[in-house]
Amino acid sequence: MEYTGSQYIGEYVDGRMEGEAEYLLPTETKYVGEMKDGMFHGQGTLYFSNGSRYDAIWEKGLAVKGSLKSPIWTRLEKSRKAVTIVEMASMTRSQG
DSSP states (O other): OTTTTOEEEEEEETTEEEEEEEEEOTTSOEEEEEEETTEEEEEEEEEOTTSOEEEEEEETTEEEEEEEEOTTOOTTTTSHHHHHHHHHHHHOOOOO
């Protein structure tokens, strides 16, 4: 983790991050929740430095269901279109 600037506070199983944990990113974003095989997996929350949070169910590092709570949203950002964009972005999977 030293090379990425991230910090992991949690359990390891067979050398992999697994179990309940905190994962601190260099962007001041923090993940608190379940990890499996070194990825976000299960129930977990991303906390952002602006006070926003993203509660989600994760599968192999991808959010499959979640909700964003933000104290700085404007009326426009709370539109149905914006919510749909956030939901679609969290479901996008790499085709590689």
